[in-house]
Amino acid sequence: MKWKNQLTGMKPYQPGHSVDEVKKMFGLNEIVKLASNENPFGSSPKVNEFLDKLSTNHAIYPDGYASGLRHALAESLDVKESQLMFGNGSDEIIMIISRALLQPGVNTVMATPTFSQYRHNAIVDGAEVREVKLNKNGSHDLQEMLRQIDENTAVVWLCSPNNPTGTLIEQAELEEFVQKVPKEVLIVLDEAYFEYINEPTYKNSTELVKNHENFLVMRTFSKAYGLAGFRVGYAIAQEELIFRLDPVRAPFNNTVLSQAVALIALQDTSFLDECKVSNEIGKKQFEAFASAHNLHIYPSHGNFVLFEVKADSDFVFEELMKRGYIIRSGNALGAPRYIRVTIGTQQQNEDFLVNLLDVLVENGVFA
Known part of the structure; x- marks a missing residue:
């Protein structure tokens, strides 16, 4: 076939592991996905009401x-x-x-x-x-x-x-x-x-x-x-x-x-406003963690943060996945020794940061 020359060696977009895949891989019952910058609060309740009554x-x-x-x-x-x-x-x-x-x-x-x-x-x-x-x-x-x-x-x-x-x-x-x-x-x-x-x-x-x-x-x-x-x-x-x-x-x-x-x-502008407020609160959780542990963090204006882990990004990614957290390794994003994490709910963020600290301590990043 007469393929375009520029397609040689190209790979399709890799979206990362799904929640079901990670559950099977590590025998886990619960997964928190913080990898794709999705809204952790879902969509407007009005959308859910519409879908429940759907007739199309x-x-x-x-x-x-x-x-x-x-x-x-x-x-x-x-x-x-x-x-x-x-x-x-x-x-x-x-x-x-x-x-x-x-x-x-x-x-x-x-x-x-x-x-x-x-x-x-x-x-x-x-x-x-x-x-x-x-x-x-x-x-x-x-x-x-x-x-x-x-x-x-x-x-x-x-x-x-x-x-x-x-x-x-x-x-x-x-x-x-x-x-x-x-x-x-x-x-x-x-x-x-x-x-x-x-x-x-x-x-x-x-x-x-x-x-x-x-x-x-x-x-x-x-x-x-x-x-x-x-x-x-x-x-x-x-x-x-x-x-x-x-x-x-x-x-x-x-x-x-x-x-x-x-x-x-x-x-539904009120739902959007609530999500924005919650996102700001979550962002401060990550900024406080980075500051407390002397880790560089970029000033984010989105619903995700990119911050330093002072370790191999892929290793941290794998260790967190074993614990039920899907994030993005900085190696895949052109930012080695960093990870990108979607800002979740306050509880998700708190639990994630506890697990991240455990991973970094266990592997000698922090004494």
Whole structure:
């Protein structure tokens, strides 16, 4: 078969072990999954009520325009309905952008480490990948990213809060960067964790959309809204940009159920507020632990933390899994000797940190 040359040696995305797998592997009855930045409080109770009373004809295709959700979200964001594009999660939005703009002979600029799918899709589409190391504080080096842009650059990817560090791009730096990027280069700002941001100086990036035709924002219902299993992501940009991208989108890419539950979740703002408050409390638990044990921790604005363990990340990952905790090893994220942990409930965090300390003490990290 005539495979693309760039697919040689590529591996599919590795999501990590499932809860059932870990139970079987170690004979455990209970597992706490803190690996994928899901909402530990689930989704809105109103979503659960809807699902309990569900009566849907699954033989009928979904609304290919996601009209109900589109109308409500446009109203919530104060944008036109034609400024939105929905994806099967943000992953599909990334794939749509890559398919539309990336090809052999062009390049794309991104930070490292950051969300792996920017690089993955760029390679699939044959583009040159230009990666710029994060600053020591875990933030994007925007000045170096600007230097990497040339006449062949098609897309620049920004992730704020950045995955895996959780760091935020400062508002003034973001605005200056967007002003300096050539208008023919698409700037993508991935805000998967937008709802968790608790920084007063950080403005709503939809304001930048109004003034820049080459600026696109990605967000999702998978994280704070607790709907990861329903796969609903969306893009916000000026109408012409959405119009050019939308033909790449697969028809009927959001199911009947996903559109319905996303609409319900969007309207339950009190649940979202409660999750944000709980996330801040949980974040402080991890920060206090890191401070008490002299471990470096990145200042996270998401629902996860990346912090130092002063030991092999894979070893710590394996030892914690034996104890019933699934996390992410920093080795897999470009951050050796660090681990990334989803912020759970207060009790989950407390129990996890007790087990982590036991692992580190037993293996000589701490006396």
